[in-house]
Amino acid sequence: MEFPAYGRRHDQRGELFRESLDYLTTALGENFPEIRSPFGTLHGADLLPKPTHQRVPxxxxxxxxxxxxxxxxxxxxxxxxxxxxxxxxxxxxxxxxxxxxxxxxxxxxxxxxxxxxxxxxxxxxxxxxxxxxxxxxxxxxxxxxxxxxxxxxxxxxxxxxxxxxxxxxxxxxxxxxxxxxxxxxxxxxx
Incomplete structure (x- = not known):
């Protein structure tokens, strides 16, 4: 499975989903957000393109x-x-x-x-x-x-x-x- 390849336990997938959704929402909703997570760090960079309407559903x-x-x-x-x-x-x-x-x-x-x-x-x-x-x-x-x-x-x-x-x-x-x-x-x- 993909979980061991990324150093994650399969039984953590619910928590990982919540964290990933939070990081994605932050990256899409803020300009140059500061994100530090077990998945990596986003600093001084931005995720583009941003949604043209309020946010991505x-x-x-x-x-x-x-x-x-x-x-x-x-x-x-x-x-x-x-x-x-x-x-x-x-x-x-x-x-x-x-x-x-x-x-x-x-x-x-x-x-x-x-x-x-x-x-x-x-x-x-x-x-x-x-x-x-x-x-x-x-x-x-x-x-x-x-x-x-x-x-x-x-x-x-x-x-x-x-x-x-x-x-x-x-x-x-x-x-x-x-x-x-x-x-x-x-x-x-x-």
Whole structure:
């Protein structure tokens, strides 16, 4: 693993994540910051380019060995993996309790990362693959409606496990799936 290569213990990864996020936030948010850490020293230098808008949003992936309360307080959103819908609904409800409702101050998005292997058969039912589904486009639309109804704000699709050419999959999604989920649409009135 990479931890021994850097002289770190694997069981310290939660603490290392918090420290690294703090250093990155400082380096991005301050001009010529003074940072002294076990990772090194930043003195008389600056990290460029700086964000053109207030700051770079941070979406915590999974739990990064942190509590959901810590993620809600320190992240700008939560990116979680694909789980069975009932489990994901529980994650989303907890997230909403901790970050307020959509449109209210403090609201932070819940994002889901999903591996997709889009079948050539548009009618193929969903079957699980690692952190996602092999599925036809019609069942994909059903899954996406379920995720949207559950409160997923953004869906990030990973094609790493795709058995079809990606350009072909993107063309099919653009023609048959994406138009059903217009950007900025109110899911309640959709």
């Amino acid at each position: 941070v979406f915590i992936t999974g739990t990064s060995r942190q509590s959901v309360e810590w993620i809600a307080e320190n992240g700008d959103g939560w990116l979680f993996y694909t789980l069975p819908l009932e489990q994901q609904q529980l994650n989303i409800k907890r997230w909403r309790r901790l970050t307020a409702d959509k449109g209210e101050p403090g609201w932070k998005p819940f994002n889901q990362a999903t591996y997709l292997d889009l079948s050539e058969d548009p009618h193929e039912a969903a079957s699980p693959i690692h952190q996602g589904f092999r599925v036809g486009r019609e069942a994909l639309v059903e899954l996406m409606n379920g995720w949207q109804d559950a409160g997923v704000d953004q869906l990030m699709i990973n094609f790493k496990q795709s058995t079809r050419p990606i350009a072909e999959v993107l063309d099919e999604l653009a023609e048959y799936v994406v138009p059903l989920f217009p950007a900025g649409a109110d899911p309640i009135n959709h």
